[in-house]
Amino acid sequence: MPRRLLSLLLPVLLIAACSDAPPPEKAPVAYRPPVPRPPTPSDSACPRDGLWRACHLEDRINKAGMGIKVLDTITVPYFEATGTRYRIGKTAKLVTFYFADSLAGANATGTLDKLRLTPPGDTIGKWPTAPFEAIRTANMIAVLFEVNAAQAERVRLALTAGAPQPYSAQPQVLPPATVR
Numbered sequence: 457m458p459r460r461l462l463s464l465l466l467p468v469l470l471i472a473a474c475s476d477a478p479p480p481e482k483a484p485v486a487y488r489p490p491v492p493r494p495p496t497p498s499d500s501a502c503p504r505d506g507l508w509r510a511c512h513l514e515d516r517i518n519k520a521g522m523g524i525k526v527l528d529t530i531t532v533p534y535f536e537a538t539g540t541r542y543r544i545g546k547t548a549k550l551v552t553f554y555f556a557d558s559l560a561g562a563n564a565t566g567t568l569d570k571l572r573l574t575p576p577g578d579t580i581g582k583w584p585t586a587p588f589e590a591i592r593t594a595n596m597i598a599v600l601f602e603v604n605a606a607q608a609e610r611v612r613l614a615l616t617a618g619a620p621q622p623y624s625a626q627p628q629v630l631p632p633a634t635v636r
Contacts, residue, residue, distance in 0.1 A: 504622050506594065506620070507554075507594060508552075508594055508595055509554065510526075510540060512619065513552060513596070516615065516620075517542075517550075520610050520611070522544050524544050526542055528541050530551055532581070534568055534574075534575075535553050537553045537554060547603075548603035548604075548607045549603070550598055550599070550600055550601070551599045552596055552598045552599075553596065553598075555595045561596065565597060572599075573590040574587070588601060588602070589608055589612070591615050593619065
């Protein structure tokens with residue numbers, strides 16, 4: 457068997473040894489400029505000042521384990537602000553409205569049904585489909601559509617944990633623990 461293997465490899469070795477062609481040069485490494493990314497909570501474009509912004513919302517939903525993607529914008533006659541419509545996961549939709557502060561958000565929803573953000577007695581209003589739930593937290597109002605109960609709970613928990621707070625200048629010092 458080794459003799460047969462040698463007879464098969466010998467012509468290949470001879471051709472390789474007699475070749476005068478230089479080895480092919482490796483192509484130089486091509487560098488591309490970095491792709492710009494959207495602001496994240498650590499960027500100065502997304503300050504942590506106790507108010508919700510789109511960058512905070514997207515970061516919070518992603519960290520909750522659900523993918524989020526901007527679809528488009530939406531206007532409804534109930535709010536002066538234009539809303540941003542997102543897809544969460546494969547089917548759920550989320551519409552968010554950002555206001556200057558929590559008081560402006562409360563004033564915008566003062567006369568509306570608190571759960572569905574529709575006029576009293578109206579179940580759909582001007583929304584594309586019937587809202588599943590409305591969440592108001594600080595300066596943001598979020599309305600969930602086409603969502604199941606588990607997704608709604610995860611979004612609700614992610615958003616009602618509160619708006620991103622400023623970093624504290626002083627590290628928190630805890631009192632010494634006592635062993636009993």
